[in-house]
Amino acid sequence: xxxxxxxxxxxxxxxxxxxxxxxxxxxxxxxxxxxxxxxxxxxxxxxxxxxxxxxxxxxxxxxxxxxxxxxxxxxxxxxxxxxxxxxxxxxxxxxxxxxxxxxxxxxxxxxxxxxxxxxxxxxxxxxxxxxxxxxxxxxxxxxxxxxxxxxxxxxxxxxxxxxxxxxxxxxxxxxxxxxxxxxxxxxxxxxx
Amino acid sequence: xxxxxxxxxxxxxxxxxxxxxxxxxxxxxxxxxxxxxxxxxxxxxxxxxxxxxxxxxxxxxxxxxxxxxxxxxxxxxxxxxxxxxxxxxxxxxxxxxxxxxxxxxxxxxxxxxxxxxxxxxxxxxxxxxxxxxxxxxxxxxxxxxxxxxxxxxxxxxxxxxxxxxxxxxxxxxxxxxxxxxxxxxxxxxxxxxxxxxxxxxxxxxxxxxxxxxxxxxxxxxxxxxxxxxxxxxxxxxxxxxxxxxxxxxxxxxxxxxxxxxxxxxxxxxxxxxxxxxxxxxxxxxxxxxxxxxxxxxxxxxxxxxxxxxxxxxxxxxxxxxxxxxxxxxxxxxxxxxxxxxxxxxxxxxxxxxxxxxxxxxxxxxxxxxxxxxxxxxxxxxxxxxxxxxxxxxxxxx
Numbered sequence: 193x194x195x196x197x198x199x200x201x202x203x204x205x206x207x208x209x210x211x212x213x214x215x216x217x218x219x220x221x222x223x224x225x226x227x228x229x230x231x232x233x234x235x236x237x238x239x240x241x242x243x244x245x246x247x248x249x250x251x252x253x254x255x256x257x258x259x260x261x262x263x264x265x266x267x268x269x270x271x272x273x274x275x276x277x278x279x280x281x282x283x284x285x286x287x288x289x290x291x292x293x294x295x296x297x298x299x300x301x302x303x304x305x306x307x308x309x310x311x312x313x314x315x316x317x318x319x320x321x322x323x324x325x326x327x328x329x330x331x332x333x334x335x336x337x338x339x340x341x342x343x344x345x346x347x348x349x350x351x352x353x354x355x356x357x358x359x360x361x362x363x364x365x366x367x368x369x370x371x372x373x374x375x376x377x378x379x380x381x382x383x384x
Numbered sequence: 385x386x387x388x389x390x391x392x393x394x395x396x397x398x399x400x401x402x403x404x405x406x407x408x409x410x411x412x413x414x415x416x417x418x419x420x421x422x423x424x425x426x427x428x429x430x431x432x433x434x435x436x437x438x439x440x441x442x443x444x445x446x447x448x449x450x451x452x453x454x455x456x457x458x459x460x461x462x463x464x465x466x467x468x469x470x471x472x473x474x475x476x477x478x479x480x481x482x483x484x485x486x487x488x489x490x491x492x493x494x495x496x497x498x499x500x501x502x503x504x505x506x507x508x509x510x511x512x513x514x515x516x517x518x519x520x521x522x523x524x525x526x527x528x529x530x531x532x533x534x535x536x537x538x539x540x541x542x543x544x545x546x547x548x549x550x551x552x553x554x555x556x557x558x559x560x561x562x563x564x565x566x567x568x569x570x571x572x573x574x575x576x577x578x579x580x581x582x583x584x585x586x587x588x589x590x591x592x593x594x595x596x597x598x599x600x601x602x603x604x605x606x607x608x609x610x611x612x613x614x615x616x617x618x619x620x621x622x623x624x625x626x627x628x629x630x631x632x633x634x635x636x637x638x639x640x641x642x643x644x645x646x647x648x649x650x651x652x653x654x655x656x657x658x659x660x661x662x663x664x665x666x667x668x669x670x671x672x673x674x675x676x677x678x679x680x681x682x683x684x685x686x687x688x689x690x691x692x693x694x695x696x697x698x699x700x701x702x703x704x705x706x707x708x709x710x711x712x713x714x715x716x717x718x719x720x721x722x723x724x725x726x727x728x729x730x731x732x733x734x735x736x737x738x739x740x741x742x743x744x745x746x747x748x749x750x751x752x753x754x755x756x757x758x759x760x761x762x763x764x765x766x767x768x769x770x771x772x773x774x775x776x777x778x779x780x781x
Binding site for chain 1: 496500502503520687690694707769
C-alpha cells in the first residue's frame with residue numbers, strides 16, 4: 193500500500209472540506225505546476241481559530257495533509273496554530289512516503305498564510321484586504337533536464353554536473369540546453 | 385469486490401498458454417542454450433523456436449531478432465548502439481518530443497558524449513508530421529527514432545511515411561513499438577524500418593521478455609559485452625523461460641489480432657463517447673481515430689490524477705495517469721506538455737486501457753463508478769470553486 197491507514201482515512205473522509213464565505217483569513221499555496229494547490233479559510237474568535245476549512249487540488253497525501261492540518265488547528269490559539277510544523281503533521285499521519293513529504297510542507301504553509309492574512313487584515317482594518325498568496329512557488333526549472341540534478345537559485349544557466357550551458361525555453365518555460373536548435377521538452381525551435 | 389482492470393499499458397496478464405509453455409524451462413529443462421550437450425541443445429531449440437515466432441509477429445527474419453530483458457533495454461540498445469556504430473558518418477539524432485524516456489534519456493547521455501539531437505514537435509493530438517522529421521534531418525544525421533504508438537495518449541504515428549523520409553535521406557530509422565506490437569499489425573518490410581523494439585508484457589507474455597529487431601546488415605555496438613549470445617550483440621545467458629513465453633505470446637497475438645481489435649474498438653469507442661458525456665470538462669487526449677484499439681485516455685479538469693486512481697481503486701478499477709503526483713519523480717507527463725496541454729489540465733490525466741477479456745459490463749461498471757469520483761474530488765478542489773465563481777460572475781454580467 194502506498195499510504196498508511198491514517199493517511200487513507202483522511203484522504204477518504206477528509207475533515208473540514210469547504211469554503212468559508214465570511215472567512216477572517218484566507219491563505220493559498222502551491223500551484224498546479226508542481227501538482228498541489230491548497231486554500232485554507234479561517235474564522236477567528238478572540239485569539240482562537242473557531243473554524244477552519246480547506247480546499248485542495250492534489251494527490252492523496254496532499255488531501256490527507258490538509259485534512260489533518262485543519263483538524264490539528266481547529267480550536268487552537270493563533271500562536272499555537274503557528275507552531276504546527278510540517279514534521280508534526282507528517283508524524284500525526286503516521287508518516288508519508290519520502291517523495292510526498294513536500295505535501296506536508298504545503299499544508300502547514302497554507303494554514304500559516306491564512307493566519308498571516310488575518311493579521312494583515314486586522315492591521316489595515318479593512319475587511320477584504322487582498323488574499324495573501326504564499327510565495328511557496330515551485331519553479332519548474334529547478335532541475336537539470338539532463339542529469340536531473342538540482343540547480344541552485346541563480347545557477348540556472350549552467351549545470352555543474354553535466355558541464356553544459358542551459359537556458360529557459362521561451363515556448364514552454366522548461367530548462368533546456370543553450371544553443372540547441374529546439375527545446376528538449378516541447379520541441380519548439382529556440383530563438384538565436 | 386468487483387475487479388475491472390484497465391491498465392493494459394502498465395502490464396497485461398500472462399496468457400495461460402504462455403505460462404504453460406514456460407513451465408518446463410523453469411523446471412526440468414534447465415540447460416544453458418550455449419552448451420553442446422543435449423540438455424543445452426534442448427533449451428537452444430526452444431529459444432530458436434521463440435525467435436522465429438517473434439520474427440513472424442513483425443514479418444522479420446529469425447536472424448534479425450535479438451532478445452533483451454525489457455522494452456527499455458531494446459530502446460537503449462537501438463539508440464546508443466546505432467549511434468555509436470555509425471558515428472563516423474555523423475553525430476546527429478532526431479527524436480520526437482513524445483518518445484519514451486528509454487529513448488529520450490539515452491539521447492541525453494549521447495549529447496554529453498558529443499552527439500547532438502533535434503526534437504520534432506507533435507500536434508495537439510500527439511501526431512508527428514513526417515515533413516517535420518524531414519526538416520530536422522541534417523547532413524550529419526545518422527538516426528531517427530519515432531515511436532509506433534504512444535502509450536499515454538494512444539496515438540498511432542505515421543511510421544511508414546517517416547521511414548520513407550529516412551530512407552530517401554539515407555538515415556537509419558528506429559521505431560519504439562513497445563506499446564503497439566501485438567495489438568496492431570506491424571510488418572518491418574512494409575514499414576521499411578531498420579530497427580524496432582517490442583516487449584512481451586504488452587501482449588500477454590511475461591515481464592522481462594522483450595526484443596529488438598535489427599535489419600540484416602545493420603551494425604550495432606552492444607550495451608552488454610561478454611559472450612557471443614544473441615550473435616554477440618547482447619551477452620549474458622539467455623532467460624530461456626521468458627523467451628519461450630514471449631514466443632508463445634507472439635504466436636497467440638499474431639493469430640488473434642484482428643478478432644481482438646474487432647472486440648476492443650467498439651468498447652473503446654463506447655468508453656470515449658460516454659465518458660465525455662457523463663462528466664463535464666473532460667477532454668480526450670490523443671487522436672480520436674488513429675489510436676490503439678484498446679486505448680482511451682483523457683484529461684479531467686480541476687482534479688489531479690492520483691486522487692482519481694486511489695478512489696477508482698477503492699471500487700476495484702485499475703487505471704493509470706500521467707500526473708506529476710503519480711510519478712515517483714513528481715513530474716507531469718512530458719507527452720501531454722508536448723501536445724500543448726497546460727500543467728493544470730495535464731495533472732488530471734487518466735488512461736484506461738482495455739485487456740483481452742474486458743467486456744461491455746466492465747466498461748459500464750467504469751462509466752457508472754466514474755462520475756461520483758470526479759464529483760467528490762471537485763468538491764475539494766480550489767480550482768473548481770474558482771471556475772464556478774468565474775462562471776457565475778460571467779452569467780451575472
